[in-house]
Structures are given as structure tokens and as C-alpha cells.
Amino acid sequence: VQLVESGGGLVQPGGSLRLSCAASGFTFSSSTMHWYRQAPGSTREWVATITSSGSTTNYADSVKGRFTASRDNGKNTVYLQMVSLKPEDTAVYYCNFVKRRGLEYWGKGTLVTVSS
Numbered sequence: 335v336q337l338v339e340s341g342g343g344l345v346q347p348g349g350s351l352r353l354s355c356a357a358s359g360f361t362f363s364s365s366t367m368h369w370y371r372q373a374p375g376s377t378r379e380w381v382a383t384i385t386s387s388g389s390t391t392n393y394a395d396s397v398k399g400r401f402t403a404s405r406d407n408g409k410n411t412v413y414l415q416m417v418s419l420k421p422e423d424t425a426v427y428y429c430n431f432v433k434r435r436g437l438e439y440w441g442k443g444t445l446v447t448v449s450s
Contacts, residue, residue: 342444355429
């Protein structure tokens with residue numbers, strides 16, 4: 335299993351970014367995917383979940399209405415569109431796949447910095 339995030343960078347408050355996570359090594363089209371983030375000095379926190387078909391998404395209250403998860407099963411890629419970014423969104427963002435209880439996979443993450 336391999337998960338590779340990309341799309342992070344430096345953005346001003348109020349700006350937008352789209353993160354991508356390219357997946358391989360498992361049946362992506364049948365798998366629920368998750369996004370997490372970890373801010374400096376903080377524990378990793380859940381951000382969003384998208385079901386295998388993309389028909390259902392869930393978000394942390396802190397990002398609801400600003401972040402949108404989507405996926406392209408033909409490209410084995412999950413996305414996180416982020417708008418109206420705030421300094422408190424600064425974090426390393428990770429995608430996550432849970433194969434079964436007690437076995438999950440993480441990418442190496444992509445850094446998002448929101449600063450003027």
C-alpha cells in the first residue's frame with residue numbers, strides 16, 4: 335500500500351489549495367478514505383472522510399463548509415479542496431486508509447502553511 339500526498343504550500347489567509355493523495359496497492363474504488371492533519375505541537379486530528387463511491391462525506395466541525403473531499407476512482411486519487419483558509423489550518427495533511435481494525439496506512443503528508 336502506498337499513499338502519496340501532494341499540493342501543499344504557502345497560502346495567504348482566505349486563500350485556497352487543493353490537496354491530492356495518490357493511492358496504490360489496494361482496491362481503492364472499494365475503500366473509504368480519510369484526511370487528517372497535524373499542526374505543530376499538536377496531536378493528529380481527523381479532518382474528513384469520503385466513502386468508496388464518494389457519495390457520502392463527513393467533516394470535522396472546524397473545517398465544515400470550507401473543505402470538500404472528493405475522489406476519482408479512475409485515477410486512484412482522493413482530493414481535499416480547501417477554501418477560506420485560516421492560519422489555524424496550518425498543518426501537515428495526511429491521507430489514511432484503514433484496511434481493517436488495527437491495520438491502517440498513512441502517507442508521508444504534505445505541509446500547508448497559511449500565513450501573510
